[in-house]
Amino acid sequence: MLDGLVMGELVFVGLGLHDEFGITLRGLEEIRSSDNVFIELYTNFMPNFSLERLRKLCGKEVLVVSRKQLEDESGRVVLEAAEKGKAVLLVPGDPLIATTHISLRILAEKKGIKTRIVHGASIISAVIGLSGLHNYKFGKSVTIAFPQGEVVSETPYEVIEQNKRLGLHTLCLLDVQVENGKFMTIAEAVEILAKIERKRKRGVITSETLAVGISGAGSRNPIVKADVIDLLKQYDFGVPPHSLIFPGKLHFMEAEALKVFADAPADVVEAMVE
Amino acid sequence: MLDGLVMGELVFVGLGLHDEFGITLRGLEEIRSSDNVFIELYTNFMPNFSLERLRKLCGKEVLVVSRKQLEDESGRVVLEAAEKGKAVLLVPGDPLIATTHISLRILAEKKGIKTRIVHGASIISAVIGLSGLHNYKFGKSVTIAFPQGEVVSETPYEVIEQNKRLGLHTLCLLDVQVENGKFMTIAEAVEILAKIERKRKRGVITSETLAVGISGAGSRNPIVKADVIDLLKQYDFGVPPHSLIFPGKLHFMEAEALKVFADAPADVVEAMVE
Numbered sequence: 023m024l025d026g027l028v029m030g031e032l033v034f035v036g037l038g039l040h041d042e043f044g045i046t047l048r049g050l051e052e053i054r055s056s057d058n059v060f061i062e063l064y065t066n067f068m069p070n071f072s073l074e075r076l077r078k079l080c081g082k083e084v085l086v087v088s089r090k091q092l093e094d095e096s097g098r099v100v101l102e103a104a105e106k107g108k109a110v111l112l113v114p115g116d117p118l119i120a121t122t123h124i125s126l127r128i129l130a131e132k133k134g135i136k137t138r139i140v141h142g143a144s145i146i147s148a149v150i151g152l153s154g155l156h157n158y159k160f161g162k163s164v165t166i167a168f169p170q171g172e173v174v175s176e177t178p179y180e181v182i183e184q185n186k187r188l189g190l191h192t193l194c195l196l197d198v199q200v201e202n203g204k205f206m207t208i209a210e211a212v213e214i215l216a217k218i219e220r221k222r223k224r225g226v227i228t229s230e231t232l233a234v235g236i237s238g239a240g241s242r243n244p245i246v247k248a249d250v251i252d253l254l255k256q257y258d259f260g261v262p263p264h265s266l267i268f269p270g271k272l273h274f275m276e277a278e279a280l281k282v283f284a285d286a287p288a289d290v291v292e293a294m295v296e
Numbered sequence: 297m298l299d300g301l302v303m304g305e306l307v308f309v310g311l312g313l314h315d316e317f318g319i320t321l322r323g324l325e326e327i328r329s330s331d332n333v334f335i336e337l338y339t340n341f342m343p344n345f346s347l348e349r350l351r352k353l354c355g356k357e358v359l360v361v362s363r364k365q366l367e368d369e370s371g372r373v374v375l376e377a378a379e380k381g382k383a384v385l386l387v388p389g390d391p392l393i394a395t396t397h398i399s400l401r402i403l404a405e406k407k408g409i410k411t412r413i414v415h416g417a418s419i420i421s422a423v424i425g426l427s428g429l430h431n432y433k434f435g436k437s438v439t440i441a442f443p444q445g446e447v448v449s450e451t452p453y454e455v456i457e458q459n460k461r462l463g464l465h466t467l468c469l470l471d472v473q474v475e476n477g478k479f480m481t482i483a484e485a486v487e488i489l490a491k492i493e494r495k496r497k498r499g500v501i502t503s504e505t506l507a508v509g510i511s512g513a514g515s516r517n518p519i520v521k522a523d524v525i526d527l528l529k530q531y532d533f534g535v536p537p538h539s540l541i542f543p544g545k546l547h548f549m550e551a552e553a554l555k556v557f558a559d560a561p562a563d564v565v566e567a568m569v570e
Contacts, residue, residue, distance in 0.1 A: 036417065038320055038415065038417075039415055042321075043320060043321040043322040043325070044320050044321075044322060044415075045320060045321060046312055046317060046318050046319060046320050046321075046416075046417070047316075047317040047318075047319060047320075047321070047324070047353075048317040048318060050321070051317065079321075116417060116418075116421045116422065116425055117425060118425035118426070118428070119421060119424070119425055119431050121430060121549065124428050124430075124549065124553055125549070127428070127553075127556075127557070128428075128549075128552055128553060128556050128557075131556045131557070132556065138516065139422075139425060139426065139518075141312065141313055141318075141417035141421070141422045141425065141513070141514055142320075142417055143310065143312075143320070143390060143415035143416055143417055143418070144390075144417070144418060144421035146421060146431065147390045147393060147415070147418035147420060147421050148390065148413075148415045150393070151390055151391060151392035151393055151413060151415065152392070152413065154392070154398050154401070154402075156395060156398075157393050157420065157437065158436065158437055158438060158439070159436070160436065160437075161435055161436050162432065162433070162434065162435050162462075162464055163431070163432055163434075164432060165432070184462070188436075188458070190436055239415070240415055242412065244413075275395065275398065275399070275402075278402055279398055279401075279402060282401075282402050282405045282406065283401070283402075283405070
């Protein structure tokens with residue numbers, strides 16, 4: 023390397039799901055060969071993750087960066103390190119699905135910092151795989167957010183309605199506010215949708231609507247349960263994050279998968295086969 | 297364990313992308329603690345994967361299973377091993393996105409074999425992340441298949457049209473026939489869509505249509521290039537697999553990302569901002 027020509031680099035490394043063993047061999051290698059390692063743990067929740075175990079695993083200091091540092095301060099601490107040498111930013115799931123990471127990557131590239139991505143397992147693909155539903159039959163996905171005061175976003179209701187009209191499934195991610203320790207449960211999400219239904223009255227979410235609830239994706243014992251929402255909301259899904267799928271029309275193999283993997287009521291799923 | 301009560305188990309382990317270093321630490325641990333390890337390499341193509349390196353990495357024999365064994369013979373060789381002990385089936389990407397794996401998992405569960413999934417990075421999430429486009433703005437995804445004789449599936453054209461009408465992006469995976477060594481290039485995919493356009497004449501795919509071509513997802517140097525399709529099809533995307541995204545309406549940050557990450561023509565992407 024020429025004197026004075028420092029080649030900076032920022033590598034986004036996905037941690038995958040659940041705990042520190044969701045990282046790939048490639049991700050671990052990137053950590054080991056880096057000058058500075060940062061981690062953010064607020065864009066998604068990894069229920070069994072231990073920073074201490076990760077530090078031991080990679081034999082490096084790992085500095086936690088907050089939402090304030092990445093967003094309000096535009097990731098200055100990370101970018102400064104990446105200008106001087108090789109910096110790694112560890113993120114839950116697959117990187118660059120969260121818009122925060124996209125913004126940071128744009129800033130880095132504009133400063134002449136090279137960026138790379140080491141992919142990890144994503145909650146989206148994991149939840150779809152666990153359900154046994156076919157990936158290419160999912161429409162637009164949506165996040166169900168906690169109401170802000172009295173204001174409830176009706177977007178999830180509209181997305182489910184639009185997808186259903188097209189015969190497509192809807193994946194709903196449920197709000198995760200790691201910093202406040204607030205995680206939306208499936209029961210809360212169903213209640214929010216039912217409330218919108220009472221207002222809009224378009225028959226999108228009725229007590230007879232089938233949904234698939236999923237928790238523990240990436241763990242040894244994920245919970246996957248399909249039922250009509252009045253029964254589903256009484257089911258104990260345990261530790262967050264929770265996700266919810268509203269199926270559209272079903273292929274017969276998807277109906278079979280829901281029965282076998284998610285203990286779905288046979289009559290309900292069979293009536294949805296096209 | 298009681299005499300005669302053998303507890304069989306089948307663990308689907310995702311290999312992630314590109315080569316053998318896309319496996320997670322959890323996946324590697326599952327291999328090491330298993331009685332039999334199988335691998336299928338036909339549902340997706342990992343350009344730099346070496347079975348020899350994987351064998352050394354995990355210190356185990358790894359048996360390749362063919363499409364014939366998994367599909368025509370209903371995975372008998374895998375299921376027999378999983379009835380007697382712990383069997384691992386390694387698959388490219390994230391498991392249970394391919395319907396073959398879903399079928400095998402249903403068969404296993406019906407035989408009383410416990411199944412688990414160790415997730416890996418998925419091409420779908422990776423390609424979306426590399427583009428810088430926002431995940432929740434993607435509609436239904438689709439695969440562009442090689443024509444069978446004179447018969448060209450028009451589904452991709454219809455899916456792109458439907459998504460565009462809703463302002464949504466379309467992710468197109470391109471046909472991969474690992475066994476025949478046939479991999480669709482971006483140029484071929486564009487040509488197939490243009491041919492359908494000439495027949496259907498609905499103005500979905502014109503020479504001015506913007507698309508994002510992506511190759512090398514998961515490698516150190518992926519290629520991400522956005523341009524109008526008449527220019528994009530002349531671009532060299534190198535080693536397969538290739539993917540293609542047709543953006544719908546763009547958020548201003550998505551337009552910015554396409555300019556910075558994919559060298560998109562500024563006037564074209566800015567005209568697509570809603």
